[in-house]
Amino acid sequence: MTESTGNKEAQQQPDDEWLQVESLDLDAQGVAHKASGMVVFIEGALPFEEVQLKVQRRKNNWEQGTVTAIRRESSQRVRPGCPHFGLHPGACGGCKMQHLDAAAQVAVKQRALEDNLWHLGKVRPENMLRPLEGPAWHYRYRARLSVRYVVKKGTVLIGFHERKSRYLADMQVCPVLPARVSAMLMPLRELIGSMDARDTCPQIELACGDGPDGTGLGVIALVLRHLEPLSTADIARLKAFAAGHEGVQWWLQPKGPETVRLLEPGGPALAYQLPEFGVTMPFKPTDFTQVNAHINRVLVSRALRLLDVQPEERVIDWFCGLGNFTLPLATRAREVLGIEGSDTLVARATENLLRNQGPAPGRGALAPTSFVARNLFEMTPAMLVADGASDKWLVDPPREGAFALAKALADLHQQDDVPRDGWAPPRRIVYVSCNPSTLARDAGLLVHQAGYRCTFAGVVNMFPHTAHVESIAVFERA
CATH class of the missing domain: 3.40.50.150 (Vaccinia Virus protein VP39)
Structure with a gap:
């Protein structure tokens, strides 16, 4: 039973009222007001659209839900560039604004900055x-990819969590990662699935460096978090994977970040460049560097x-x-x-x-x-x-x-x-x-x-x- 004034989760239910979306908040939710004055946050809705929603949460002075119908669509709405983006079950939660034109995304962020500076x-x-x-795509040179062997499906999942879920999305590509890394997701799933340690490798941290001339993609560092020592056969599998994929270096992390070590010493260094200043910045894959080189x-x-x-x-x-x-x-x-x-x-x-x-x-x-x-x-x-x-x-x-x-x-x-x-x-x-x-x-x-x-x-x-x-x-x- 739904409580209209309590602090409990509301049962998911459709709402017949058509709402005018006024703005977008910092979680990329449309913001509207009901005729009663109640503030409503609507996932999937864009400013100036007229929408209906399914209410999923209801509190004393606000509601939150997901768009179910659009009667008037925003001119800034675009087709998402990733098949895993959306509001459907299993959708990836890594991105929130792919349905909004890239230039309009920037305008929303500029407005958020101005509003914060003034109101706070x-x-x-x-x-x-x-x-x-x-670049709006293939920009993400750093990422923390979760890894999970799903026994019921008999497969390994690697990537980001589903939208508002603890489960991993079944990602086969990721257009915000460098193209070579995106193309590596399925081979990585096969690799981990073949390993003795497939149940005890919860995470792969990605860090990419620049090419030798300061342009393009250079070293692709993959930091494998493993909860138990790796077998000789698994080490061989990792080395074979690196040999078959350009630029890949495996780093192993048995415990905290201080335990990270390069699997095969030698080879090019992980680094990025600031050509305007004649500066080259070597770094370790667990060091903080900016996501977007x-x-x-x-x-x-x-x-x-x-x-x-x-x-x-x-x-x-x-x-x-x-x-x-x-x-x-x-x-x-x-x-x-x-x-x-x-x-x-x-x-x-x-x-x-x-x-x-x-x-x-x-x-x-x-x-x-x-x-x-x-x-x-x-x-x-x-x-x-x-x-x-x-x-x-x-x-x-x-x-x-x-x-x-x-x-x-x-x-x-x-x-x-x-x-x-x-x-x-x-x-x-x-x-x-x-x-x-x-x-x-x-x-x-x-x-x-x-x-x-x-x-x-x-x-x-x-x-x-x-x-x-x-x-x-x-x-x-x-």
Whole structure:
């Protein structure tokens, strides 16, 4: 029995009322209002469509369901590019927006960024940047693919979970993965199905590198998570698979990420390149790198143009990771400091610095650069002062944002009793965000409490066909 005002799940039931879809939320659901004023979230519906739905959840002040009929269709509705996308049983849950034109997807994300900045941070950027866009297909150079041997079906499934389900989708292709990787899904299923360890290999992590000239696909690293030691026969099967598929390297992970090792040492290194800056970035497949290699190159270029680093300036790169922004900054600045929370990433960034230290085509040697590890979620004004004055900041936090950093900067702006030893706030901050809500929160601190203006903001379409919103914002000292 359905409860209209309770907090229990509603029984799935059709609703005869035709609804006008007003907008799209960050989960790519259409948003509408019933005649009663009840907010309704509708999977599969697009803005300006007139639809009916099947209600699946009902709470006190909202309902959620799936579109069942469309009386007026959006001009932005398109045919999905993947046979596994949709609302049908067993549909893959990896993408949420394939039914919406790619340009319209970007417009939705831009609106989401502006809405978050205003509603959460009370910040309106003085200028909106043109969105950064790239290929809509075959862009995903990183992925975590679940693996499951299904006894009843006598087959192995590899890929993403079904929409709103713990079950794996029966994926045979994946157009957002590189074409060579997509074509490898069925052979991989056959490989795992033939192994002695088919029941104890729950995951394959994918990480792709650039080709030797910085273009195209290079190394395809496949990290096999195995819960028990692999037999000699299974090792031989993995090696034979790699030999038969161009660029494939197997890495084995018996326990945590620190146990990952290359199955067959030698061969080309896993790396990506930033050709504009003459920088090559080796990495391990479990290191954090951006999913979309093309967009990452464009993003680094835009961030450095917006920061406008001059040869006499000192720059701090907060949440620096492997040095994705730090090393390009070192081709422009007088001195660069990279700060990261992970000792492992600091060590890897230092290795990458040494790898790129000398002159390269189109540039000289890198500026003096150093990396330190620090808990960036517990920053204080005194810690900021201890890192020394810098002319400009590059901030690239995880989804949690950079609240402690922004708060410490705001406290220094408002407090006169903190010893400064010549410290001064940065004149400009470029903030790269993967979560518009935490960006908005931090922007509110910077603008309303730390003495900055938000001069630019715009979206970066790092994940086409998903609801993920990546963005970039610029803050100038008022």
